[in-house]
Amino acid sequence: MMRIEVPRPTTWVALTGFMGVGKTRIGRELAQELMLHFIDLDRYIERETGLSIPDIFRYLGEATFRRLEAEAVAEVASKPYLVVALGGGTFVNPENRRILLARGPVVALWASPETIYERVRRRPGKRPLLAGEAPLERIRKLLAEREAAYREAPIHASTDQRASREVVQEIIEKLWRWREAQGT
Numbered sequence: 001m002m003r004i005e006v007p008r009p010t011t012w013v014a015l016t017g018f019m020g021v022g023k024t025r026i027g028r029e030l031a032q033e034l035m036l037h038f039i040d041l042d043r044y045i046e047r048e049t050g051l052s053i054p055d056i057f058r059y060l061g062e063a064t065f066r067r068l069e070a071e072a073v074a075e076v077a078s079k080p081y082l083v084v085a086l087g088g089g090t091f092v093n094p095e096n097r098r099i100l101l102a103r104g105p106v107v108a109l110w111a112s113p114e115t116i117y118e119r120v121r122r123r124p125g126k127r128p129l130l131a132g133e134a135p136l137e138r139i140r141k142l143l144a145e146r147e148a149a150y151r152e153a154p155i156h157a158s159t160d161q162r163a164s165r166e167v168v169q170e171i172i173e174k175l176w177r178w179r180e181a182q183g184t
Contacts, residue, residue: 011034011080011082012036012079012103012104013034014091015083015109018116018150021109021116022159023085026168029168034083040085041076069087091149092145092146101153105154106155108153108155109157111159113140116139117135
Protein backbone atom coordinates (compact mmCIF):
# COMPACT_ATOMS: atom_id res chain seq x y z
CA MET A 1 0.00 0.00 0.00
CA MET A 2 1.18 3.51 -0.77
CA ARG A 3 2.45 5.41 2.26
CA ILE A 4 1.18 8.95 2.71
CA GLU A 5 3.09 11.33 4.96
CA VAL A 6 0.88 13.66 6.97
CA PRO A 7 2.49 16.60 8.77
CA ARG A 8 1.93 15.89 12.44
CA PRO A 9 4.15 16.04 15.52
CA THR A 10 3.76 12.35 16.39
CA THR A 11 1.97 9.22 15.25
CA TRP A 12 1.40 7.89 18.78
CA VAL A 13 0.46 9.63 22.03
CA ALA A 14 -1.04 8.60 25.37
CA LEU A 15 -3.14 10.76 27.68
CA THR A 16 -2.91 10.22 31.43
CA GLY A 17 -4.43 11.92 34.44
CA PHE A 18 -7.07 11.41 37.07
CA MET A 19 -10.61 10.31 36.23
CA GLY A 20 -12.76 13.19 35.06
CA VAL A 21 -9.95 15.36 33.66
CA GLY A 22 -11.20 14.80 30.11
CA LYS A 23 -8.86 12.13 28.72
CA THR A 24 -11.53 10.51 26.55
CA ARG A 25 -13.03 13.72 25.16
CA ILE A 26 -9.64 15.36 24.58
CA GLY A 27 -8.26 12.08 23.20
CA ARG A 28 -11.01 11.75 20.60
CA GLU A 29 -10.58 15.34 19.47
CA LEU A 30 -6.78 15.09 19.46
CA ALA A 31 -6.94 11.91 17.38
CA GLN A 32 -9.22 13.63 14.90
CA GLU A 33 -6.90 16.65 14.62
CA LEU A 34 -3.81 14.45 14.17
CA MET A 35 -5.62 12.01 11.85
CA LEU A 36 -4.90 9.07 14.15
CA HIS A 37 -7.00 6.25 15.58
CA PHE A 38 -8.38 6.56 19.11
CA ILE A 39 -8.59 3.96 21.88
CA ASP A 40 -9.99 4.48 25.36
CA LEU A 41 -8.08 1.86 27.38
CA ASP A 42 -10.98 1.10 29.74
CA ARG A 43 -13.36 0.53 26.78
CA TYR A 44 -10.66 -1.63 25.15
CA ILE A 45 -10.47 -3.80 28.30
CA GLU A 46 -14.27 -4.05 28.41
CA ARG A 47 -14.38 -5.17 24.77
CA GLU A 48 -11.60 -7.72 25.26
CA THR A 49 -13.07 -9.22 28.46
CA GLY A 50 -16.79 -8.81 27.81
CA LEU A 51 -17.11 -7.28 31.30
CA SER A 52 -17.65 -3.71 32.45
CA ILE A 53 -14.92 -2.09 34.54
CA PRO A 54 -17.23 -1.90 37.62
CA ASP A 55 -18.01 -5.63 37.21
CA ILE A 56 -14.32 -6.50 36.94
CA PHE A 57 -13.67 -4.59 40.18
CA ARG A 58 -16.75 -6.06 41.90
CA TYR A 59 -16.35 -9.73 40.92
CA LEU A 60 -12.66 -10.16 40.15
CA GLY A 61 -11.05 -7.42 42.25
CA GLU A 62 -8.74 -4.50 41.58
CA ALA A 63 -5.64 -6.74 41.32
CA THR A 64 -7.19 -8.63 38.39
CA PHE A 65 -8.20 -5.36 36.76
CA ARG A 66 -4.64 -4.00 37.07
CA ARG A 67 -3.25 -7.19 35.49
CA LEU A 68 -5.71 -6.87 32.57
CA GLU A 69 -4.79 -3.19 32.31
CA ALA A 70 -1.05 -4.00 32.09
CA GLU A 71 -1.74 -6.53 29.32
CA ALA A 72 -3.80 -3.92 27.46
CA VAL A 73 -0.98 -1.34 27.80
CA ALA A 74 1.48 -3.76 26.20
CA GLU A 75 -0.97 -4.39 23.36
CA VAL A 76 -1.80 -0.76 22.57
CA ALA A 77 1.85 0.27 22.85
CA SER A 78 2.55 -1.97 19.85
CA LYS A 79 -0.15 -0.37 17.69
CA PRO A 80 0.73 2.42 15.24
CA TYR A 81 -1.10 5.67 14.48
CA LEU A 82 -2.87 5.94 17.81
CA VAL A 83 -4.05 8.28 20.54
CA VAL A 84 -4.79 6.28 23.69
CA ALA A 85 -6.71 7.59 26.71
CA LEU A 86 -5.42 5.72 29.74
CA GLY A 87 -7.41 4.86 32.84
CA GLY A 88 -6.77 7.11 35.82
CA GLY A 89 -4.53 4.54 37.55
CA THR A 90 -2.77 3.10 34.51
CA PHE A 91 0.25 5.42 34.58
CA VAL A 92 0.74 4.86 38.32
CA ASN A 93 2.07 1.33 37.65
CA PRO A 94 5.87 1.72 37.12
CA GLU A 95 6.02 -0.95 34.38
CA ASN A 96 3.11 0.64 32.48
CA ARG A 97 4.83 4.02 32.85
CA ARG A 98 8.11 2.62 31.51
CA ILE A 99 6.41 1.04 28.47
CA LEU A 100 4.35 4.13 27.68
CA LEU A 101 7.19 6.64 28.07
CA ALA A 102 9.43 4.47 25.88
CA ARG A 103 6.70 4.25 23.22
CA GLY A 104 6.01 7.91 22.67
CA PRO A 105 4.91 11.15 24.25
CA VAL A 106 2.59 11.01 27.24
CA VAL A 107 0.39 13.99 28.05
CA ALA A 108 -0.87 14.48 31.61
CA LEU A 109 -4.19 16.28 31.88
CA TRP A 110 -5.01 18.13 35.10
CA ALA A 111 -8.11 19.52 36.78
CA SER A 112 -8.90 20.63 40.33
CA PRO A 113 -10.50 18.10 42.72
CA GLU A 114 -13.67 20.22 42.68
CA THR A 115 -13.85 20.16 38.86
CA ILE A 116 -13.22 16.41 38.85
CA TYR A 117 -15.99 15.85 41.40
CA GLU A 118 -18.45 17.94 39.37
CA ARG A 119 -17.64 15.94 36.25
CA VAL A 120 -17.82 12.45 37.79
CA ARG A 121 -20.56 12.76 40.42
CA ARG A 122 -23.39 12.21 37.92
CA ARG A 123 -22.21 8.65 37.22
CA PRO A 124 -20.92 7.19 40.51
CA GLY A 125 -21.60 3.58 39.43
CA LYS A 126 -19.03 3.98 36.65
CA ARG A 127 -16.34 5.04 39.14
CA PRO A 128 -15.69 2.11 41.51
CA LEU A 129 -12.81 3.89 43.26
CA LEU A 130 -15.18 6.67 44.34
CA ALA A 131 -17.85 4.41 45.80
CA GLY A 132 -18.77 5.20 49.38
CA GLU A 133 -18.83 8.32 51.46
CA ALA A 134 -16.91 11.59 51.04
CA PRO A 135 -16.06 11.25 47.32
CA LEU A 136 -14.43 14.72 47.15
CA GLU A 137 -12.04 13.76 49.96
CA ARG A 138 -11.37 10.44 48.20
CA ILE A 139 -10.56 12.37 44.99
CA ARG A 140 -8.13 14.63 46.87
CA LYS A 141 -6.43 11.66 48.53
CA LEU A 142 -6.09 9.59 45.33
CA LEU A 143 -4.95 12.61 43.32
CA ALA A 144 -2.24 13.35 45.91
CA GLU A 145 -1.12 9.69 45.81
CA ARG A 146 -0.91 9.68 42.00
CA GLU A 147 0.51 13.15 41.40
CA ALA A 148 4.18 12.10 41.36
CA ALA A 149 3.50 9.48 38.67
CA TYR A 150 1.49 11.92 36.52
CA ARG A 151 4.33 14.46 36.83
CA GLU A 152 6.63 12.03 34.97
CA ALA A 153 4.74 12.71 31.74
CA PRO A 154 6.75 15.06 29.52
CA ILE A 155 3.74 17.19 28.52
CA HIS A 156 1.07 18.74 30.79
CA ALA A 157 -2.17 20.64 30.19
CA SER A 158 -4.97 21.86 32.44
CA THR A 159 -8.60 21.23 31.47
CA ASP A 160 -10.10 23.40 34.23
CA GLN A 161 -12.66 25.85 32.86
CA ARG A 162 -11.40 25.36 29.28
CA ALA A 163 -13.02 24.28 26.05
CA SER A 164 -11.70 20.97 24.79
CA ARG A 165 -10.71 22.54 21.46
CA GLU A 166 -8.43 25.00 23.29
CA VAL A 167 -6.80 22.16 25.26
CA VAL A 168 -6.28 20.11 22.08
CA GLN A 169 -4.57 23.04 20.34
CA GLU A 170 -2.28 23.54 23.35
CA ILE A 171 -1.36 19.84 23.33
CA ILE A 172 -0.58 19.90 19.61
CA GLU A 173 1.71 22.91 20.07
CA LYS A 174 3.47 21.14 22.96
CA LEU A 175 3.78 17.93 20.90
CA TRP A 176 5.57 19.89 18.15
CA ARG A 177 7.97 21.29 20.78
CA TRP A 178 8.44 17.78 22.23
CA ARG A 179 9.30 16.49 18.74
CA GLU A 180 11.84 19.27 18.19
CA ALA A 181 13.44 18.46 21.55
CA GLN A 182 13.72 14.80 20.46
CA GLY A 183 15.66 15.92 17.39
CA THR A 184 13.30 14.20 14.94
